[in-house]
Amino acid sequence: MTQTLTIRRPDDWHLHLRDGDMLRSVLPHTATHFARAIIMPNLVPPVVTGAQAAAYRDRILAALPEGADFTPLMTLYLTEDTDPADVAAAHASGLIHAVKLYPAGATTNSASGVADFARVAPVLDKMAEIGLPLCTHGEVTDATVDIFDREAVFIDRVLDPIRKAHPALRVIMEHITTAEAAAYVQSAPEGLAATITTHHLVINRNHILAGGIKPHYYCLPVAKRETHRLALRAAATSGDARFFLGTDSAPHTDANKLLPCGCAGCFTAPNTMSILAEVFEQDGALDKLEGFTSLNGPAFYGLPANEGTLTLVRETPEFPTHIDTPDGPVTVFDPAMPLHWTA
Numbered sequence: 303m304t305q306t307l308t309i310r311r312p313d314d315w316h317l318h319l320r321d322g323d324m325l326r327s328v329l330p331h332t333a334t335h336f337a338r339a340i341i342m343p344n345l346v347p348p349v350v351t352g353a354q355a356a357a358y359r360d361r362i363l364a365a366l367p368e369g370a371d372f373t374p375l376m377t378l379y380l381t382e383d384t385d386p387a388d389v390a391a392a393h394a395s396g397l398i399h400a401v402k403l404y405p406a407g408a409t410t411n412s413a414s415g416v417a418d419f420a421r422v423a424p425v426l427d428k429m430a431e432i433g434l435p436l437c438t439h440g441e442v443t444d445a446t447v448d449i450f451d452r453e454a455v456f457i458d459r460v461l462d463p464i465r466k467a468h469p470a471l472r473v474i475m476e477h478i479t480t481a482e483a484a485a486y487v488q489s490a491p492e493g494l495a496a497t498i499t500t501h502h503l504v505i506n507r508n509h510i511l512a513g514g515i516k517p518h519y520y521c522l523p524v525a526k527r528e529t530h531r532l533a534l535r536a537a538a539t540s541g542d543a544r545f546f547l548g549t550d551s552a553p554h555t556d557a558n559k560l561l562p563c564g565c566a567g568c569f570t571a572p573n574t575m576s577i578l579a580e581v582f583e584q585d586g587a588l589d590k591l592e593g594f595t596s597l598n599g600p601a602f603y604g605l606p607a608n609e610g611t612l613t614l615v616r617e618t619p620e621f622p623t624h625i626d627t628p629d630g631p632v633t634v635f636d637p638a639m640p641l642h643w644t645a
């Protein structure tokens with residue numbers, strides 16, 4: 303039985319760091335294992351301009367623990383008023399690595415997102431021209447569409463039309479949760495990829511709803527039925543380079559989760575690598591872990607893989623149930639299974 307596993311240092315291609323005290327509290331948990339992360343721009347107010355992204359990057363770098371080796375890869379939050387020239391300048395300077403599309407109202411802090419997709423066509427044209435990828439929160443916001451169908455409907459109503467109108471646009475479907483999304487990625491020869499979260503490889507909708515409601519398993523897109531989880535596992539562990547890790551680690555205080563209308567998001571930064579090693583080993587695919595966490599993402603983003611390494615050891619890891627922050631406790635994702643790998 304393999305006792306240690308050394309892989310190239312991983313990256314997180316979808317991460318929420320927040321700001322201020324929360325940023326300082328959660329950042330060390332990512333910087334311990336990950337060399338780089340795509341930083342989500344859904345702050346309040348959102349990170350819309352190059353100047354705002356530069357200022358946010360500086361705040362992240364200032365919050366890093368002494369001696370940490372971590373590079374934040376910044377993104378811009380797409381609005382109907384986004385200026386294509388500002389996006390191009392932020393890309394040309396090396397500041398930003400993607401633009402994030404939130405359908406208005408789809409998820410946490412998405413109110414400034416896009417309602418009329420025709421209005422962002424000039425930005426998407428510019429991005430296609432300069433090779434800057436679009437990251438999508440892929441859910442429609444139509445109240446008449448069942449929440450469990452919103453990702454699949456987004457592909458048909460929004461994403462496929464965008465890709466047909468902008469064939470050279472590179473797209474990353476973020477945090478996919480359905481067999482339909484995995485199949486859509488597999489159907490595209492190039493220019494399309496998907497991130498998969500740690501938690502969506504582990505939980506299905508029963509974890510949220512059966513035997514009492516579990517707010518700490520509530521995230522968006524909401525976890526689907528078991529067949530979808532299995533399709534995500536198959537995609538992640540297949541070695542297909544179009545799928546890579548984006549944890550979507552999304553810290554909210556317990557006070558904000560445990561409400562009659564609680565926030566969406568799972569905080570997985572501390573135990574993600576231990577959980578992933580468990581998942582890949584369960585599926586007989588430990589040899590595919592490095593591709594998923596450390597190789598496929600940089601290849602799609604046109605960046606070199608990290609030079610450093612991370613060694614996982616077969617030892618039972620211990621994680622706190624929550625971390626303390628000045629804003630209050632944040633519960634760490636519970637994988638609801640024993641773990642055997644320490645990172």
Ligand SMILES: NC(=O)N[C@@H](CC(=O)O)C(=O)O
Nearest residue numbers: 318409410521522552566567
């Ligand atoms: N995933 C979530 O449930 N929440 C994210 C937003 C997002 O990624 O959609 C957050 O910012 O809290």
Ligand SMILES: [Zn+2]
Nearest residue numbers: 409439522523
């Ligand atoms: Zn999202």
Ligand SMILES: [Zn+2]
Nearest residue numbers: 318342550552
């Ligand atoms: Zn997210």
